[in-house]
Amino acid sequence: MFLEKISNPQRYISHHLNHLQMDLCNFKIIQPGNISSHFWIINLDSIMFSFVLGCFFLMFFYILGKKITIGAPNKLQTCIELIFEFVSENVKNMYQGNSVLIAPLSLTVFVWVFLMNLMDLIPIDFFPFIFERFFQISTVRIVPSSDVNITLAMSLGVFLLILFYSFKIKGLNGFIRELTLQPFNHPIFSIFNFLLELVSLLSKPISLGLRLFGNMYSGEMIFILISGLLPWWSQCFLNVPWAIFHILIIFLQSFIFMVLTIVYLSIASQTH
16 A cells, blocks of 8 residues: 555545444444444554553643652653643633632643644654564554544543533532523523524534644645645645644644633533
8 A cells, every 4th residue: 555655645644534433333443444334343553543542641641740849840841831831821711710629621622732743743654564574464544633522522521521511510400590591681682592502502612622623634735735746845835834733733733622612611601
């Protein structure tokens, strides 16, 4: 497959856009090109890399937390402290309520999304080559945030927290009144208000997930196009500048996802 990318770039690009999928009904790997129409199909590669990166984040921060010192910090501890302070300042500035969950959640969202985005800088043929060499599986995508299922699943988790804080802070009656008495505070506009507020409420997780997916998918697509359409000796002239620019996108998308999570939960925690 990798030797055909110059002679058959269309096949090469199409190959790199396929996920490693599993049929949960039959517990078997779906071969590339086979199409299954039922619901119980999962993108095994996205779930696997998301889980591995999440475990790496938790273990790394746990081990570092055990070794932290109050004296002169080393470079690694200084870097982690800067991340903590960065997230903490954003939470203090944007979240108006009192909750012990928001700061750890924001840190987890920021670092986890950043690690998933960072996978986009690994050469796109590296992991497919490893999987094909040792597991006879060449169809694998390593950037979980370029899979719309992963980004929408994360945004769904944020949406459930929005509902939880809305019910906890405002109560069921207050939440219903918020949906039916805004923006026009008159009972005759209740249905109209409900439709507007419902669209606004549902658009939050959808836009949150699709924004991250769209940016990371397009970035991955550019790497694939460069690798599939250009000879190997000329790829560095475009890959390196795009990778440098993409580092900014990786950080920015992680920051935006974290900020919107804090803002949405702050709005849900406010009483009117």
